[in-house]
Amino acid sequence: MTTPRRRSQQDLSVHKRQVENLQRRLLLKEMLSLGALGMLAGCDLQDGDAVDKVLWTMSRWNDRVQAKLFSRTRLAPTYEASRITRPFPFNAFYPEYDAPDIDGAAFRLQLSGKIDDKRAWTLADLRALPQSGQITRHICIEGWSAIGEWRGVAFRTFLERIGADMTARYVGFKCADKYYSSLDMETAMHPQTLLALDFGADPLPAEYGFPLKLRVPTKLGFKNPKHIAEIFVTNDYPGGYWEDQGYNWFSGV
Amino acid sequence: MPVHPLPIRVFHWLNAFAMTCMATSGWAIYNASPLFGFTFPAWATLGGWLGGAVAWHFAAMWLLAGNGLFYLAYGLASGHFRRRFLPLSPSGIMTDLLAALKFRLPHEAGTYNAVQRLLYILVLLLGVLAVASGLAIWKPVQLWWLSAAFGDFATARYVHFLAMAGIVGFVAVHLILVVLVPRSLLPMLTGRHSSSHEVSS
Incomplete structure (x- = not known):
């Protein structure tokens, strides 16, 4: 057994x-x-291998999803002046001492592309347009955020004044510090998208984008170009300094 | 009846891949602006640079969320959750917790003890929290109400980090137990029972 x-x-x-x-x-x-x-x-959007192609394709898909999620009437939260971050952080692809030194009196904002009136604008011309302000949160792709106050011209008002083709797809920006970026027309016309001349009560200091910065509280910080020298309207995808390297183009918040 | 039905095995491994991508690319994003006094070592991160890490995070999130939704739908509709996670009582948890601490808790393939049930439910809730706080960080304007539910954008980042830490902690224990009870790995790959006798775990 x-x-x-x-x-x-x-x-x-x-x-x-x-x-x-x-x-x-x-x-x-x-x-x-x-x-x-x-x-x-090792796949990092930089060397064009098969995985990078998938990542780029997914990023274009995310552009479309975010455009669908975007509401032209939904406003970014605004804050009391007591919530403003002091000091407001400097951020650029170069150190603060390299911020361009621009002569405000000689400054002319250039216009090109699908715009009826391409006459260049002085800072005085821009200050003669209706001014409005906002205290909103600037959100960086790195994860930090800071609340700041900007004043200037509602960008939609400016686009209407220059006779921009509002049916075009993109508004592009070329900057004095060699930075460049672009927005979808929907975001360009959002009521809080601001062609900013002032930071707080004073003209923009050099480190925050003198003489002109686009303030877009519905986008990540890198979609808020500083030291704007030229604005153009186009149907051809203009890309951007970071966008061409792999940051998501739409980058809405 | 397999220990783990085929859909569960597919969900499990797709989720393992998606979560690994999400966690390691998320660590790279965290490193760009750390919340606490430490950063993650570069070798443990995915994407190579911030733009690559963000691209990975926002690509893998679709796999994670899509797979997660199908898993939840399957788990609820098929009765899988009810069979595996219920009933669950405080006394059952206490009894099994004490047994586990004395290494006297039997491991039965396909049947979860009360501690396992509790942990699986908790990690599912942590997954929901990670996705919700992630959406609050991704769209603090368009989904402002979700950000407001976590305080604001800045506080939602902490919630997102803590949800990740909880999930990673669970995965660490989960992997240690697989090493201690290696025969629990085979059913998740093939679905089949391995040997039928019980081993203390």
């Missing part, structure tokens, strides 16, 4: 060992596939 029982126990232990070996092999396989994931870490 004991022999068959011992035999079955032996069989069981052999099977058990085989199963355990199989499990170890599978665990090893699992770890190798995690290693393969580690190889994906």
Whole structure:
């Protein structure tokens, strides 16, 4: 009676060992596939391999989803003056001392593209338009945010005044610091999109974009170009300094 | 009846891939502006630079959310959640927790003890919290009401981080237990029972 029982126990232990070996092999396989994931870490939108193509495609898909989510009437939250972040952080692709030094008296804002009246604008011309202000949160793609106060011309008012083609797809910006960026027309016409001349009560200081900055509280910070030198309206995708390197173009908040 | 039905195994491994992408790209984004006095080592992050990490995060989020929604729909409609996670009572949790701490809790393939049930429910809730706080960070203007539910944009970042930390903590325990009870891995790959006898875990 004991022999068959011992035999079955032996069989069981052999099977058990085989199963355990199989499990170890599978665990090893699992770890190798995690290693393969580690190889994906090299995919960074910079070298055009197959994974990068997928990431770029997903980013274009996210542009479309965000355009659908965007509401022309939904306003970004506004804050009391007591909530303003002091000091407001400086942020650019260069150190603060490299911020361009621009002569306000000689400044002329250039216009091009699908615009009826391409006459250049002085700062005095811009200050003669109706001014409005906002205290809103600037949200950086890096994750930090800061509340600031900007004053200037509602961008929609400006676009109407210059006879911009509002049916065009993009508004592009070229800046004195070689920065460039672009917006969808829907966002350009949003009631809080502001062609800012002032930061707080004073003209924009150099570090915050003198003489002109676009304040877009419905976009991430890098979609708020500073030191604007030229504005153009176009149907051809203008891209942007960061956008061309891989930041999502729409980047709405 | 397999220990883990095929849909659950597919959901599990797609989720493992998506969550790994989300966590490691999220760590790279965190590093750009840390909330606490530490950063994640570069080798543990995905994307190479901030733009790459953000692209990974906003690509993998569709896989994570889509897979998660199908999983929830399947779990509710098929009775999987009810069978695996219920009933759950405080006394059952206490009994099984004490047994687990004494390493006397039996591991039965396909049946979860009260501690496992509690942890699986908690990690699902943490997943919902991570997605909700993530949406609040992604769209603090368009989904302002969601951001307001977490305070504001800045506080939603902390919630998002803590939800991640809870999930990563769960995954760490989960992986340690798979190493301690390696035969629990096979059913999640093949669906089949391995040996039927019980082993203390």
